[in-house]
Amino acid sequence: MRNSLSPCGLRRGLLRLARMGAALGLGAALACQAAAGALPPEVEAALARARLPQDALAVYVADAQDARAPARLAHRAQEGANPASVMKLVTTFAALDLLGPAYVWNTPVYVEGTVRGGSLRGNVYIQGQGDPKLVVERLWLLMRRLQAQGIEDIAGDIVLDRSAFDLPAHDPGRFDGEPLRPYNVAPDALLVNFQSVALTFVPDPAAALARIQYDPPLAGMQLQPSVPLAPAGTPCGDWRAGLRAQWADPARIAFQGAYPAACGERVWPVAYADPAALAARAVEGMWRALGGRLTGRVRDGQVPAGLQPAFAVASPALAEVVRDINKYSNNVMAQQVFLTLALQRGATATFEGARDVLAQWWRQRLGGQPLPQVDNGAGLSREARTTAQALGRMLQVAWDSPVMPELAASLPIAGVDGTLRRSKGRAGAAHLKTGSLRDVLAVAGYVHAASGRRYVLVALVNHPMAGAARPVLDALIDWTARDQ
Secondary structure (H helix, E strand, O other): OOOOOOHHHHHHHHHHHHHHHHHHOOOHHHHHHHHOOOOOHHHHHHHHHOOOOHHHEEEEEEEOOOOOOOOOEEEOOOOOEOOHHHHHHHHHHHHHHHHOOOOOOEEEEEEOOEEEOOEEEOOEEEEOOOOOOEOHHHHHHHHHHHHOOOOOEEOOOEEEEOOOEOOOOOOOOOOOOOOOOHHHOOOOOOOEHHHEEEEEEEEEHHHOEEEEEEEOOOOOOEEOOEEEEOOOOOOOOOHHHHHOEEOOOOOEEEEOOOEOHHHOOEEEEEEOOOHHHHHHHHHHHHHHHOOOEEOOOEEEOOOOOOOOEEEEEEOOOHHHHHHHHHHHOOHHHHHHHHHHHHHOOOOOEOHHHHHHHHHHHHHHHHOOOOOOEOOOOOOOOOOOEEOHHHHHHHHHHHHOOOOHHHHHHOOOEOOOOHHHOOOOOOOOOEEEEEEEEOOEEEEEEEEEOOOOOEEEEEEEEEOOOHHHHHHHHHHHHHHHHOOO
């Protein structure tokens, strides 16, 4: 009887041969090359269960430390695909490499005029320099630093200088019709609290209501202080829909529904309906909340030539910002970092300038790989494109770079935290950036295998049914980790 092997059996045999060759120091490269293009059986099975064709998936798996070794798996790895938020890896590695992990954004504050008896006869200027994390707590600190200059009353204006970024008009609903989603917020040279308002609901059953706290405090708005509680026994469920929020009027936030006590305390971050006005409302609101007085108004403008800053408020270091971007896939923070690449090369940042800086960096670092089409640097784009192999090669370069610890530590840990906390793959075995859009699902990063080796893994799914591919990606992670 003639012996025969199924395609899957042949692949398994080749993989065994590759391992034997590696152990003997013989022929491993040839065996790996023979098997690299074939998907593992468990991945094929997961694709079949998800009713996805094999050409919906592009994969690249290779040794993280040895860029010269043949890929362990390369399936459609040179085909262009939309990587969604996995593109943030390109932005954050470039930033760490070009700016350094300790880079900080300084927001200078200028005081024009004289201070007498706690009153400033003149204007205060706050100059945005692209800080991605000027959140409520740090806006509070900025205002406290201003008060430390002996100022209690500003008999003039607070002027916001946002000229560091030169950006086109932004429609927050254009991408997916969800203008109030924080992920659709546009970058801003003076980005205050991600241009979002955090609403905290605290139920008080004795008073039959839930109190609402708004952060940051917003000046000149009608803010409903509480909502009634839903009838006893109402499950938490879709509590946001039950509140029946009214957002249309930028000067008013109101609710026509009720809040279930079963939800306990919850926070609802919402992109402000008039993004261009949020910084002014928040700055004035915080100043007044701290007891400051303002005779004039908060308005946009520019710092007068020659005026020296009274002080500056520094952001967290870039390494910490990158961790927030990658762990939680923060789009606007990624765009702020992307634009900062251009700001460091000139007086004003544009998306075109940032793309030019990144292209130059890519050619220097990965000249042999096709340049990604990065668009806005966050992956929140229908036009962004790259290949699995290009991203994989970049991750190998990153592994060999001085900033590898910062980049790797910024990635979500499978089954543990960030956007991978619910992953059903091997818990703790992988540090991977995730990406998802309509028709796109992706992961990329590093996998710690049973043999002790580290692999780069890039998997990009582009298909109308991409949302069904999570078990496919879990199977790939498990297969990569199980290399013995």
